[in-house]
Amino acid sequence: xxxxxxxxxxxxxxxxxxxxxxxARELTSGTVCFVGIGLPxxxxxxxxxxxxxxxxxxxxxxxxxxKPDRLPPSIGDGILSRTADAVISVPEIFAYWxxxxxxxxxxxxxxxxxxxxxINTTVVGDYGSPQVRLPGAGGAPEIATSCSKVIIxxxxxxxxxxxxxxxxxSVGHGDGGDFRARLxxxxxxxxxxxxxxxxxxxxxxxxxxxxxSVHPGVEIxxxxxxxxxxxxxxxxxxxxxxxxxEELRALRSFVGA
Amino acid sequence: MARFSSLHDAVxxxxxxxxxxxxxxFTHLIPFAxxxxxxxxxxxxxxxxRMTPDIIYDQLIGMGCARKLIFxxxxxxxxxxxxxxxxxxEHSVPHVLExxxxxxxxxxxxxxxxxxxxxxxMLRGYAGTDLATITPTIKxxxxxxxxxxxxxxxxxxxxxxxxxxxxxxxDGNVMLWGITGVQKEAVLASRCSIVLVEEIVxxxxxxxxxxxxxxxxxxxxxxxxxxxxxxxxxGYSQRASAFYAQxxxxxxxxxxxxxxxxxxxxxxxxxxxxLASLDxxxxxxxxx
Numbered sequence: 001x002x003x004x005x006x007x008x009x010x011x012x013x014x015x016x017x018x019x020x021x022x023x024a025r026e027l028t029s030g031t032v033c034f035v036g037i038g039l040p041x042x043x044x045x046x047x048x049x050x051x052x053x054x055x056x057x058x059x060x061x062x063x064x065x066x067k068p069d070r071l072p073p074s075i076g077d078g079i080l081s082r083t084a085d086a087v088i089s090v091p092e093i094f095a096y097w098x099x100x101x102x103x104x105x106x107x108x109x110x111x112x113x114x115x116x117x118x119i120n121t122t123v124v125g126d127y128g129s130p131q132v133r134l135p136g137a138g139g140a141p142e143i144a145t146s147c148s149k150v151i152i153x154x155x156x157x158x159x160x161x162x163x164x165x166x167x168x169x170s171v172g173h174g175d176g177g178d179f180r181a182r183l184x185x186x187x188x189x190x191x192x193x194x195x196x197x198x199x200x201x202x203x204x205x206x207x208x209x210x211x212x213s214v215h216p217g218v219e220i221x222x223x224x225x226x227x228x229x230x231x232x233x234x235x236x237x238x239x240x241x242x243x244x245x246e247e248l249r250a251l252r253s254f255v256g257a
Numbered sequence: 258m259a260r261f262s263s264l265h266d267a268v269x270x271x272x273x274x275x276x277x278x279x280x281x282x283f284t285h286l287i288p289f290a291x292x293x294x295x296x297x298x299x300x301x302x303x304x305x306x307r308m309t310p311d312i313i314y315d316q317l318i319g320m321g322c323a324r325k326l327i328f329x330x331x332x333x334x335x336x337x338x339x340x341x342x343x344x345x346x347e348h349s350v351p352h353v354l355e356x357x358x359x360x361x362x363x364x365x366x367x368x369x370x371x372x373x374x375x376x377x378x379m380l381r382g383y384a385g386t387d388l389a390t391i392t393p394t395i396k397x398x399x400x401x402x403x404x405x406x407x408x409x410x411x412x413x414x415x416x417x418x419x420x421x422x423x424x425x426x427x428d429g430n431v432m433l434w435g436i437t438g439v440q441k442e443a444v445l446a447s448r449c450s451i452v453l454v455e456e457i458v459x460x461x462x463x464x465x466x467x468x469x470x471x472x473x474x475x476x477x478x479x480x481x482x483x484x485x486x487x488x489x490x491x492g493y494s495q496r497a498s499a500f501y502a503q504x505x506x507x508x509x510x511x512x513x514x515x516x517x518x519x520x521x522x523x524x525x526x527x528x529x530x531x532l533a534s535l536d537x538x539x540x541x542x543x544x545x
Contacts (some may be wrong), residue, residue, distance in 0.1 A: 037334060060361060061283050061436045073498050074334035076284020078491055081435045087466045090283055090308070090439045091365040099362065099381050122358075127391055133346040135332035138309075142362040142382045171385035183384045184406065 013243050015196040016155075018215045020046055020251060021243040023107070023153045023194040029054030032104045034143050037075050039153045040107035042255065043194075045071055050250040058103065060139040062088045071254050094139070098146050101186060106147030108140055108170070110154045112162050115208050115229045116179075117152060117172025117190030119144065120165040127167055137169050144170040149191045156195035162228040173207035180207075197223045199240060200231075213238045259429030259452070259475040264484075265527065267451045267477035268294045272303075275324075276416040279306035279447060280313065283438030284334065284496070286421040287488035288453050289313045290481045290528035296320045297523060306415055308364045308439060312487070312504050315339040316522070318354060319514055325355040327413070329364045335498075337505035341514060350511065358392055363410050367394075368439050370412035371446025383408045418447030421485045422470070423492055424461060425454040429472035434464035435491030441468050449476045453484040455493045464492075481528050486543065497543045500535075 023043035027033055029052045035044045045068060048055050057066045061076035065085030072079050081087045088097075097103065111134050112120035121140060125131035144150055150172070154160055172190040173179050180189050193200040193209055197218045200209040210232040211223055216239055224231050243251075262270075272278055272295060280288045292313035295303075304325040307314055311333060317323055319341030331342050345354035359367070362382050370378035379398055383389040389408070398409045420440040422433035431452045433440060444450045452475050461469065472478075483493075487500035507517050525531045532540065 061285070061438065063436065073336075073496070073501075074284050076334075076436050076438075078285070078435065078489060078495060081285070081491060087436060089437055089441065089468075090361065091369050091442060094362040094365050095369075095380075122387070127387070130347055133343045135338075136328065136330050136358050137360040137386075137388060138330035139361040141360040141386050141388065142380070145382055145384065168385065168387045174385055179385070185384060186381070 011245055011248050013248055015215060017248065017251060018240065018243060019153060019155070019194060019196040021247045022199055022215070022240055023151065024050065024247070026151050026192060026194070027052050027055045027105065032056040032058065032102065034058045034060070034098060034103045034106045034147055035075070036106070036108045036140065036143070037138070038109045040109055041075065042071060043153060044107055045254060046247070046251050049254060050247050058093070058097065060090065060093055062090055062093045064088065064097070069254070094142060098142055101146060103147045104149065106143035106150045108143060108150060108152050110152055110160070112160055112165050113152055113154060113193060114162055114165050116174060116176050117150070117193060117202065117209055118165055118168050118174065119152065119170040119172065120167045122167040122169045124166055140170040144172065144189065145185050145187060147187045149188050151192050151194065152190050153194045156197040156223065156226045158226060158228040161226065173202070176207045177205070197226060201234070208232065210234045211237055213240045215240045216242045259472045259478045261429065262477045262479060264290060264294050264453065264479040264481055267479050268298055271417050271449050271451060271476060272300055274300055275302045277304040277306060278417045278419065279413070279415040279443050280419040281307060281438060281440050281443040282421060282485070282488060283309060283436055285436040285438070285488060286433060286440065286485050286490055287311065287313060288419045288421045288484060289486060289488060290453060290484035290531070291419045291451065292317055293522045293528065293531060295322060296518070306413060308361055310339065310342065312339070312501065315341040315508055316518065318342050318345050319351070319511070320518060321351045323354060325357065327357045329359045329361045333501055333504055336501040340508035344511065357394060358388065359395070359410065360388065363395065363408070365439055365442070367410045367413040368442035368446050370410070371414045372442040375412060377409050377411050379407045379409050381407055413446050415443070415447040416449065418443040418450040419453070420444060420450070421453045421490065423455050423490050424458045425452070425478045425480070426458060426461060429475060429478050430469060431475065431478060432461045432467055432469045434467040437466065437468045441470060444470055444474060450474070451477045451479065453479050453481045455482055455484070455490050456480065483532060484528055486532060487539070489543070492545060494543050494545055497539060500539050503539070
């Protein structure tokens with residue numbers, strides 16, 4: 001599905017592009033962002049290429065302040081180390097930088113997420129005899145623990161947005177409420193889930209994710225159908241601002257679209 | 258002091274059936290040539306250790322070299338799945354693969370503890386996850402000073418650690434730079450170590466984050482140009498993204514995988530022959 005940007009009738013855009021643009025908008029210049037593999041990396045690089053040139057991108061391969069001019073195919077690509085302010089070891093990035101609380105935002109993808117922003121990237125099905133074996137944890141569990149805030153981005157479907165995770169790889173808000181405080185987790189946990197259909201935000205106190213905005217052209221009913229739990233809709237639910245021409249051009253210039 | 262030896266001899270002498278072996282590398286400097294040599298020499302029952310098992314571990318697992326995998330992220334970044342790894346975990350093909358999984362921070366902490374000669378390491382992690390439930394090597398300790406509850410993970414002490422570096426000097430000291438991952442810790446945590454280098458130089462050049470490992474903590478240094486291919490060695494080569502992309506199709510079908518391994522690994526005698534056996538298109542654009 002593609003739509004037209006209001007700023008120029010010549011630029012159409014897809015729901016995937018809307019998702020990336022909406023995720024990128026969560027980052028501002030000066031924010032220190034720990035970047036996960038895949039969709040988060042695209043969004044973080046778009047932020048740096050458009051409205052937030054001063055965002056500090058940190059990759060778990062040990063690259064601090066990476067400034068790639070094209071999208072890195074992996075989190076350990078040479079373009080990251082060659083453009084970084086500092087390149088350090090993997091034990092150091094996790095101990096001195098992440099665990100010590102120096103990161104503002106952790107940007108994570110997920111295979112499955114639940115209503116409290118808990119993440120599964122380990123298995124679909126039973127752990128001992130999985131239907132699908134996924135890559136596993138990577139850096140995500142401690143990113144989810146120690147970053148001040150976490151933003152999750154993934155494509156919206158009932159298989160991805162589930163009532164109950166098959167495996168809790170990384171903790172969001174557990175079973176809700178003061179779960180994180182009870183476990184002594186230092187960061188605030190996930191604050192937004194950005195999908196190709198809309199944006200879910202973490203409700204104060206309950207810590208349940210509710211629909212905060214729908215992307216242009218998406219019906220609320222469509223989002224509810226694509227969610228595996230009974231998704232609540234915020235009273236002031238809005239429509240996401242469509243991608244600007246500048247955002248689309250920046251995105252396409254480095255993903256080669 | 259390190260010996261300069263052929264990769265064939267270094268693997269034959271140091272890696273035995275049943276050993277725990279860590280071939281480390283974080284996207285950059287992955288010792289592919291050593292993995293191929295282990296496959297050629299048909300090692301069995303290995304416990305393989307790696308933070309980010311990728312194509313070379315997919316190959317070792319698919320060829321039946323591994324009994325167990327200790328890891329934190331198993332995938333083909335940006336290109337797809339490790340289908341031989343998945344086939345082993347999902348369907349026990351070619352045989353059962355025991356897995357012990359951690360997070361990256363947990364694995365890094367385990368290597369650091371091994372390198373430091375400590376029995377365990379600790380971190381603020383795993384709380385509330387199912388990893389803490391299914392992985393027996395995650396336990397808890399209480400800080401004696403603050404009372405904070407922290408995760409404890411045992412030291413990793415592989416029998417053999419294998420890494421790539423860019424250069425060795427004539428005394429067998431080695432230097433790596435760019436993304437250096439957990440390689441220093443992997444060498445220092447291991448009982449014995451093998452380092453593959455691009456070349457021998459008279460004097461090391463200076464690099465922002467150069468890591469030098471002295472000759473006397475290394476057993477064998479092997480000169481293997483492009484030994485990290487299809488991974489890369491900063492200053493020498495670029496990552497062969499086309500190889501990673503095509504692996505999805507090869508790995509997906511077990512027969513296709515076996516045919517490929519026979520043609521390119523078992524039927525070649527060393528890494529130079531392996532490179533020569535590949536479609537020249539896969540070697541384009543990798544020179545730096």
